Amino acid sequence: AQSVTQPDIHITVSEGASLELRCNYSYGATPYLFWYVQSPGQGLQLLLKYFSGDTLVQGIKGFEAEFKRSQSSFNLRKPSVHWSDAAEYFCAVARGANFGNEKLTFGTGTRLTIIP
Amino acid sequence: EAGVTQFPSHSVIEKGQTVTLRCDPISGHDNLYWYRRVMGKEIKFLLHFVKESKQDESGMPNNRFLAERTGGTYSTLKVQPAELEDSGVYFCASSGTGLRNTIYFGEGSWLTVV
Numbered sequence A: 001a002q003s004v005t006q007p008d009i010h011i012t013v014s015e016g017a018s019l020e021l022r023c024n025y026s027y028g029a030t031p032y033l034f035w036y037v038q039s040p041g042q043g044l045q046l047l048l049k050y051f052s053g054d055t056l057v058q059g060i061k062g063f064e065a066e067f068k069r070s071q072s073s074f075n076l077r078k079p080s081v082h083w084s085d086a087a088e089y090f091c092a093v094a095r096g097a098n099f100g101n102e103k104l105t106f107g108t109g110t111r112l113t114i115i116p
Numbered sequence B: 001e002a003g004v005t006q007f008p009s010h011s012v013i014e015k016g017q018t019v020t021l022r023c024d025p026i027s028g029h030d031n032l033y034w035y036r037r038v039m040g041k042e043i044k045f046l047l048h049f050v051k052e053s054k055q056d057e058s059g060m061p062n063n064r065f066l067a068e069r070t071g072g073t074y075s076t077l078k079v080q081p082a083e084l085e086d087s088g089v090y091f092c093a094s095s096g097t098g099l100r101n102t103i104y105f106g107e108g109s110w111l112t113v114v
Helices: none
Strands: A003-005 A010-014 A019-021 A024-026 A032-038 A044-050 A056-058 A064-068 A073-078 A087-094 A110-115 B005-007 B010-013 B019-024 B031-037 B043-050 B053-056 B065-069 B075-079 B088-095 B109-113
Touching: A003 A087, A010 A019, A019 A110, A024 A073, A032 A064, A032 A073, A044 A056, A044 A064, A044 A073, A073 A087, B005 B088, B010 B019, B019 B088, B019 B109, B031 B075, B043 B065
Parallel strands: A010 A110, B010 B109
Antiparallel strands: A003 A024, A019 A073, A032 A044, A032 A087, A056 A064, A064 A073, A087 A110, B005 B019, B019 B075, B031 B043, B031 B088, B043 B053, B065 B075, B088 B109
C-alpha cells in the first residue's frame, strides 16, 4: 500500500521568506500526486497536482512543486510567503489505477505559521 | 457553480447517540468520497461511491458506520451508536467522470462525541 510522509509537523517562516514543504511517498510506480491546503475554518483546497509530463508543476496562489522520482519526493515551494498562506498543507497520492477517480492517501499535514 | 456542501458543519452528541452527516456533491459529479480526520492524525479515506454504488468501502472502520447515496445524488454517513473515538472532521469530496479529474472537497463536518 502506498504511504505519504510529511516530516515537518510545524514550520514557522517570516513573511516574504521562501518556503519549502517536504513530501515523500512510498509506492512502486509513479503515483498521481497532489497538494491541498486547509485554511482555518475552511475545507481542503487543491493547490496543484501532478499526473505526468513536466516534473515542475505550477499551482494556484504562487505555489509550485517538483516531482523527483529518484527521491520519491514531491516538495511544495513558494518564493515569498504572505501572511494569508498560514494554513495546514497536505500532500496526497493516488495510485492512478482509475485515472484519478480513486481514493487519496494523505500525509499527516504540515502546519505553516507566518510571522511578521 | 456550488461546491461540495456538507451539513451539519458542527455537531456535538453524547456517546451512544446517532448522528447523520449529509453531503451534496457538485452537480453532475458521479464520484463521491468520504474521508475522516481524527484529531492529530492524517486524513483517512472511508469510502467511494460511483453514482449510487459503493466502489470502495475499504476504509470504513466498523459496522457502526453506514453510508448511502440515494439516487446517485447526495450522500449520508450515519454513525450509530457514536463512540468517543469517532470525534473528528468528516470530509466529503466529489469528482466528475473522465480522466484525471480534480477531486473537490467540502468544508467538513466537525463531530464531537462526549
